[in-house]
Amino acid sequence: MSQDKSQRGPIERRREISDHVLTEGSASASDLAERFGVSVMTIYRDIDELENEGVLRKFRGGVTAQPSGVFESNVAYRKKSMRPEKEALAAKAATLIDPGMSVMIDDSTTVLELARLLPRIEPLTVVTNFREALNLLAGERGIHLMALGGDYDPLHDSFLGVPCVEAVEALRVDMCFVSTSSVHGDFAFHQEQRIVAVKRAMLKAAGRNVLMIDHSKLDRTALHRLTPLSTFDLILVDDRTPPEVLRSLDESGVHYEVAET
Template sequence: MTAMRDDPVVAGDARQGRQAQRQRAITEAVMSEGAVRIEELAARFDISVMTVHRDLDELEGRGLLRKSRGVATALSSALVESSDVYRASRQLVEKEAIAHAALDFIEPGQAIMLDDSTTTLHLVPHLAAKKPLTVITNTLTIMEELRSANGITMLGLGGQYYNWCSAYMGRITTTTIANLRADLLVMSTSAISDDVAFHQTQETVDVKRAMFESSSRRILLADHTKFERRALHAMLPLAQFDTVIVDTGIDPVHLARLREKGVNVVVARRASRQ
């Protein structure tokens, strides 16, 4: 036990986890109020002003907040909501249940594509149970998690790196995807309107569509809040996916309508606690 406590890798991971949680809280606080003085953030989160400045510098670099003259100011809520910093803390129980349900569609020996969604990220720790696998992704977070995983071959899609979503996108990315053929795509979406998946940014839509076209089977992961949100760019109709996995919080009206349209909807049940 003492050795684990003193392990610098374990300590570093814990420190990064606390920092990420704090940065999400700072982002939400500034989004909620529009603008907050840096000294107030330091007092609110019981950290030094220097630490707040470091956090804000990183968040500003990711396009989430602006820091000027001692004040942190919120930027576009649409951009913030599409960032991995914001999304990672939302609907955790639902995302975990959906990820477990998606695992049933993965078979050993497959080549699978994973997009940059935080719902898909919940699937990653469970992939070892399905090895051997080839995982194709544009998401740096997934690459880092799987880089030393036994039995998993990692194909990282390069391109222009976008810090706000920890992913590579652009023409290099989509061209590379077009030259691949995956057995399965697992992806998510920011919003669903009129039974069509939408996203806030065109760059993200381009990558997800390229992945869709290069995969034999396609699964969409969508927690119930996606049906309550709006985004600018249309991506794909839900009817085009082989399976749409939702959680038990979905409005029965949405569920009935999708099934009436012939959409194969799977409702993920929350794992029972022992």
């Protein structure tokens, strides 16, 4: 016999709330209360707990998985968003890599799509702090895989912190591919300091740097300035990028290419 939703414990209910919001993008507290057969006050307590864990973000009257200037979406939500654009960016990025290179990739879901293509280019040395990328490439005989350790962060499914930064600083690679939460003006931004620290170290450790960013992250901002766009040798954007944003990139003098979806 199936268990009545109102009789489920708070841990199970919060997991189901999280799964529902990650799928739908957002939900109101009243809709969640009706869906799970509990009071709105109970739902608000669940929402508070999920926000404290960094899984979801509150807004007036409900909860969302979508990012803000100070909140980066859960990796599970980010993996589902902008998939065609990310795949197009990855295909373009893969043409920049030659067999025998050393490549560093960050923990972004955009660059994860590039990781899926790397076995076609082997032999390669691949360095990453992203657990999913490590699992994806671990069985590839032509990939020399180097894991960047540190404090495991389940919300990003990656390793961060001082140990990770120090591990990056001990290396020098041919190319580094990263994405970030936003680009505004002449700078790239991100919501979280711990992510910024690792990405900055990665960019300093590479001979060439490539930013892969879909149109939804352009002309918006986040809390922490990551780096000037001039840090990147190439910026890859998708073909849904508005013309005015491309003009802004032209005015910034950065080198960019458009990936066709």
